Amino acid sequence: MDWISCEExxxxxxxxxxxxxxxxxxxxxxxxxxxxxxxxxxxNEVSCEITHWMKIEPPKEK
Numbered sequence: 001m002d003w004i005s006c007e008e009x010x011x012x013x014x015x016x017x018x019x020x021x022x023x024x025x026x027x028x029x030x031x032x033x034x035x036x037x038x039x040x041x042x043x044n045e046v047s048c049e050i051t052h053w054m055k056i057e058p059p060k061e062k
Contacts, residue, residue, distance in 0.1 A: 001054050001055060001057070002054070003020060003052040003053070003054050004052060004053055004054065004055075005051065005052055006050055006051060006052060006053065010035060010053075011034075011035055011053055011055065012035075013034075013035050013036060014034055014035070014036070015034060015035070015055070016032055016033070016034050016056060017032070017033060017034065017035075017053045017054060017055055017056060018030055018031070018032060018033075018053065018054045018056055019031055019032075019033040019040065019042070019050045019052070019053045019054075020050065020051050020052040020053070021042070021049070021050055021051075022049045022050075022051055024049075032056075033050070033053075
């Protein structure tokens with residue numbers, strides 16, 4: 001799977017995705033998130049910018 005730029009497109013509302021976070025001050029991290037009414041839902045995060053996201057696929061059963 002590849003990272004998708006938020007400028008390119010956004011996930012469907014309610015889809016849980018992995019997001020890349022750029023915090024003001026320069027540090028970077030990734031978290032699980034979802035989009036609700038054009039607002040990202042991220043627990044314990046303030047003052048950050050989400051730049052990319054990646055869809056999460058469930059594991060394949062053998």
